[in-house]
Amino acid sequence: xxxxxxxxxxxxxxxxxxxxxxxxxxxxxxxxxxxxxxxxxxxxxxxxxxxxxxxxxxxxxxxxxxxxxxxxxxxxxxxxxxxxxxxxxxxxxxxxxxxxxxxxxxxxxxxxxxxxxxxxxxxxxxxxxxxxxxxxxxxxxxxxxxxxxxxxxxxxxxxxxxxxxxxxxxxxxxxxxxxxxxxxxxxxxxxxxxxxxxxxxxxxxxxxxxxxxxxxxxxxxxxxxxxxxxxxxxxxxxxxxxxxxxxxxxxxxxxxxxxxxxxxxxxxxxxxxxxxxxxxxxxxxxxxxxxxxxxxxxxxxxxxxxxxxxxxxxxxxxxxxxxxxxxxxxxxxxxxxxxxxxxxxxxxxxxxxxxxxxxxxxxxxxxxxxxxxxxxxxxxxxxxxxxxxxxxxxxxx
Numbered sequence: 001x002x003x004x005x006x007x008x009x010x011x012x013x014x015x016x017x018x019x020x021x022x023x024x025x026x027x028x029x030x031x032x033x034x035x036x037x038x039x040x041x042x043x044x045x046x047x048x049x050x051x052x053x054x055x056x057x058x059x060x061x062x063x064x065x066x067x068x069x070x071x072x073x074x075x076x077x078x079x080x081x082x083x084x085x086x087x088x089x090x091x092x093x094x095x096x097x098x099x100x101x102x103x104x105x106x107x108x109x110x111x112x113x114x115x116x117x118x119x120x121x122x123x124x125x126x127x128x129x130x131x132x133x134x135x136x137x138x139x140x141x142x143x144x145x146x147x148x149x150x151x152x153x154x155x156x157x158x159x160x161x162x163x164x165x166x167x168x169x170x171x172x173x174x175x176x177x178x179x180x181x182x183x184x185x186x187x188x189x190x191x192x193x194x195x196x197x198x199x200x201x202x203x204x205x206x207x208x209x210x211x212x213x214x215x216x217x218x219x220x221x222x223x224x225x226x227x228x229x230x231x232x233x234x235x236x237x238x239x240x241x242x243x244x245x246x247x248x249x250x251x252x253x254x255x256x257x258x259x260x261x262x263x264x265x266x267x268x269x270x271x272x273x274x275x276x277x278x279x280x281x282x283x284x285x286x287x288x289x290x291x292x293x294x295x296x297x298x299x300x301x302x303x304x305x306x307x308x309x310x311x312x313x314x315x316x317x318x319x320x321x322x323x324x325x326x327x328x329x330x331x332x333x334x335x336x337x338x339x340x341x342x343x344x345x346x347x348x349x350x351x352x353x354x355x356x357x358x359x360x361x362x363x364x365x366x367x368x369x370x371x372x373x374x375x376x377x378x379x380x381x382x383x384x385x386x387x388x389x390x391x392x393x394x395x396x397x
Contacts (some may be wrong), residue, residue, distance in 0.1 A: 007123070007320045007365045011297065012154055012182060012356035014305035017248065018207035024251045036241050037232065046243045053250025060253045061180075061199060062190035063216050069233045070246050071226075073213040074181035074202030075105035078148075080215055080237075081177045081198040081280045082109045084223035085117060085146045088348070089175075093143030093336070094118045099131050100341040102150050103179055107337075110148075112137075119143075128290040129342050135371075139169060146175050150181035151199075155338040155354060156289030157298025159187065166195030175221060177326030181205055181213075185256030186295055197221050205244065208252035212394075259359070265295040267357050270366045273314040274299045274355060277370050282377055288339060288352065297357035302344060305387035306351045307381040320369055323354045 010018075030130070034042030036050055051065070060064045081091045084270075086096065098110055100122045108171060110120045121139045125131050136236050152159045162178055177198035180189060185201075185206040191199060199216040203209060206227035213219065217223055217236075229238025256263075277286055284304035308324035315322055335349035344352075355369075381387040 005319065007361075007369065009320060009322045009355040009361065009365075009369070010241050010355070011358040011360075013327055014204045014210065015085065015358055016360070017209055018252060018253060018255065020159040021207055021209075021251045023245040025248045028247055031045060032243075036243060037230065049191050049247050055127060056185065056250035056254045057201075057214050058216075060101045060184065060189070061216060062192050063170050064219065067216055068216045069217055069236055069308045070243070070249070071213045071219060071237065072211055072372060074103075074179065074200050075206070076226075077200035077213050077215040078103065078105040078298075079109050079335050080226040081200060081217075081223070082106065082146065082148055083113065084226060085175055085177070085198070085221070086113050087224040089145040093141075093145045093152075095121070095141050095144045095145045096148065096289075097121045097136065097139050097144060097150045099123045099125060099150070101125055101129055101153055101155075101338045102148070102183070103154055104177055106150070108135055125158075125341055127343050129153055129156050129288075129338065130292075130293070131160055131165075133161055133168065136165060140168075140174070140397055144172070144174050146177060148177040149177070151178045151180040152187065152298075153188070153289065153338060154182045154363065155336055156311065156342070157182075157294035157356075158289045159183070159293045159295065159390055164192040169197070172215060174230065182295060185253055191216060191218070195242050198223075203249040203252060206252050206256045208248040209245050212242055212249045214249065230342045243310040263359055264296040267361075270361060270363055271297060271299055273363070273366055273369065275301070278373065282374055285374055285377075286346070288301070288342065295356075297361075299353075299355040299357075301353050302339070302348045303351045303353065303377050304348055305390060306377060307386045308352050309349055311353055311376060311381050313328070313352070314379070315369075315372070318372045318376075320372065323356075324352050 033043060034046045036046040054068045056070045072171045091171050094117060098106055106143045120185055123131050123135055149160055149165050151162050166176050173198045178196055179200045181202045184201040197218045201213040201214050225236045227238045232238050232241055273285055278301055279287060286302050288300040288302055339349035339352055
C-alpha cells in the first residue's frame with residue numbers, strides 16, 4: 001500500500017507538515033532567505049517573520065513574546081530547562097523533583113545531573129499514571145530548586161494535575177517546568193493561570209517541521225545560557241535562527257489553538273469508539289492511562305499473551321501505522337518504563353498498542369482498524385505458548 005492510502009495512527013511520534021504551514025514557510029527557503037541578524041532588507045523580513053512567530057507561540061500559551069525562546073525541538077528544550085536552572089541555582093540547592101514516567105529527555109537529563117552532585121527524587125504514579133500531589137508535597141525540601149512534571153504523558157495520554165503542581169511550586173518559591181510537547185495545541189494551556197515557569201514544546205507534533213521547538217521561560221527565572229556564541233535569542237541560545245522552522249511553528253500552533261475545541265470533540269469520539277470497541281469485544285485487553293483525564297487523541301491498550309511487535313507488523317501489512325510506545329525507544333527490547341511504572345508486569349507491558357489520532361484521521365479509518373485488529377490479536381494468540389497454556393489451565397479448572 002502506498003503512503004497516500006495508508007492509515008497513520010502514530011501522530012504522537014510525528015505529524016506531517018500541514019499544507020497551510022508548508023505554504024507559509026516555502027518563501028523562507030528560496031526568496032526570503034536573509035540572516036535575521038543582518039541589517040539589510042531581506043534580513044529584516046526574516047526578523048519580522050521570526051517575531052511574528054514568537055507572538056503566535058506566546059499567544060497560544062498565554063505568555064509574553066519576550067518569554068519565548070526558539071530551540072531545535074522538545075528534547076533540547078527539556079535539557080535546557082533542567083540543566084539551565086540546575087546550573088543557575090546550584091548555590092541555592094541541588095534537589096530536583098520529577099516523575100518516573102517522564103520522557104527520556106527529562107529522565108536522562110536528571111540522571112546526568114545526578115552524576116554531577118545533584119539529588120533527584122523520582123515520584124511514582126498510580127495505576128492511571130497520575131502523580132500524587134500529596135507525595136509531591138512530602139518530597140519538597142529546603143534545597144529543592146526545580147519541579148519537572150510533564151503536562152501529558154506521550155505513551156498513555158494521562159494529563160497530570162499541572163495547575164495544582166504549579167500552585168504548590170509557587171507557594172514554596174520553587175521553579176516549575178513542564179514538558180508540554182504532547183499537550184501544546186491539544187489542551188488549553190495558560191502559563192500564568194497554571195503557575196508554570198518553564199514549558200517545553202516541539203513543532204513536529206502539531207504540523208510544523210522537525211527540528212524546531214521552543215522553551216517558555218517566565219520573566220525573572222534564573223537560567224544559564226544554552227549555547228554560547230552570537231547574540232541570538234537574547235544571547236541565551238546562540239546560532240543562526242532556523243527561520244523556516246520558526247515560521248512553521250508559529251503558523252502551526254496558531255492553527256492548532258484556533259481549532260482546538262472542535263477538533264478535540266471529533267478526536268474524543270474516535271478515541272472513545274476505539275476504546276469501547278476493543279475492551280468490550282477482545283478479551284484480556286485493558287486500557288492504559290486515565291479513562292477521562294487523557295489526551296483527546298490517545299489510545300493505549302495492552303493485550304495479554306502477545307507481543308506488541310508482531311501486532312505492529314501485521315497492522316503494517318494491512319496499511320495501518322501504529323506504535324507500541326514512545327518513538328524514541330521503539331527499537332528497544334525493554335518494556336516501556338511508563339507501563340511498568342503504572343504496575344503492568346513485563347509480559348503485559350510488551351503487548352501494548354498505542355494509537356494517536358490527529359486532524360487527518362477519520363471515523364472510516366477507525367472502523368477499518370477495528371475490523372482488522374480482532375483477527376490480528378486472535379492470530380497472534382493462536383501462535384502464543386502463553387495463551388495455549390492459559391487455555392489449557394482454564395479447561396482443567
